[in-house]
Amino acid sequence: MNNTLKIIGCRAGSPLHAAPASGYLLKTTKGNILIECGPGVVVNLENEEVEKVIGVVATHRHADHCLDLMALAYRLLFPVLLRPLPLYGPPSLRETISLYDSTFGIPSLPALKKPLSTAFDFTPVPPGAPFAIAESWTFDTLATKHPVETFALRSREFNFVYTSDGACTDELHVFCKNCGVLLSEVTYPDEEGRDLNEHGHMTAAHCADLAKFSGTSTLVATHLSDPADGERSMRTIRRLFGGDAILAYPGLEIPLVPREKELPEPL
Numbered sequence: 001m002n003n004t005l006k007i008i009g010c011r012a013g014s015p016l017h018a019a020p021a022s023g024y025l026l027k028t029t030k031g032n033i034l035i036e037c038g039p040g041v042v043v044n045l046e047n048e049e050v051e052k053v054i055g056v057v058a059t060h061r062h063a064d065h066c067l068d069l070m071a072l073a074y075r076l077l078f079p080v081l082l083r084p085l086p087l088y089g090p091p092s093l094r095e096t097i098s099l100y101d102s103t104f105g106i107p108s109l110p111a112l113k114k115p116l117s118t119a120f121d122f123t124p125v126p127p128g129a130p131f132a133i134a135e136s137w138t139f140d141t142l143a144t145k146h147p148v149e150t151f152a153l154r155s156r157e158f159n160f161v162y163t164s165d166g167a168c169t170d171e172l173h174v175f176c177k178n179c180g181v182l183l184s185e186v187t188y189p190d191e192e193g194r195d196l197n198e199h200g201h202m203t204a205a206h207c208a209d210l211a212k213f214s215g216t217s218t219l220v221a222t223h224l225s226d227p228a229d230g231e232r233s234m235r236t237i238r239r240l241f242g243g244d245a246i247l248a249y250p251g252l253e254i255p256l257v258p259r260e261k262e263l264p265e266p267l
């Protein structure tokens, strides 16, 4: 089996028909890692993809990145109780887990009394700290400039970066340097009428600038606030970046090549 990064959903904000909000499945020879679990993600995951999940990452507590954690918890707990999955996120996600559980827990069913706490084994990751899943896949993180505690992710073994949500900063430029695949948010086509610094998002020009500085071979643009902006944003990105740029869509799979020395054992 090849290693790929599959786009499950890539919408900012709400899901649309057959178009979930943020959800990216890192499919590896040693299992799947679900990065983000926004609304609509669970319905777009194939059963066998769920069965192979070995870890879940939620980069921040905005609804479009974690709302389906409750749906996934129900999927893992009912009617058959599956094993708890490791869940990684910034420390502030713990409060979201607790509020979610107190709101949606079902006291009469032991497995569903606290769905998230039962379905997931949460490890808080302070932005800037690394973490490893199943002792095989290691990620570095970086605090992004976003209204809530958020981290960007960089896979050591596959050399890809996911920016999550955040404004374009010098620190993010350095974090993305020399990555092979760059999965970058491009929430808005331009700056018109938006306070991007306060709101913590990127435009098409920011995304192109980040891709160019990083020297990435493949840019995947995601998290558009309005799908109608896709063509316009990609025109700007291709003109300013000049490299290989793809607009994310559900079902897109990007091949990932493990770094030579960290090549995993074949199954």
Ligand SMILES: [Zn+2]
Pocket: 012, 013, 022, 062, 064, 065, 165, 223
């Ligand atoms: Zn978002």
Ligand SMILES: [Zn+2]
Pocket: 060, 062, 146, 165
């Ligand atoms: Zn956000």
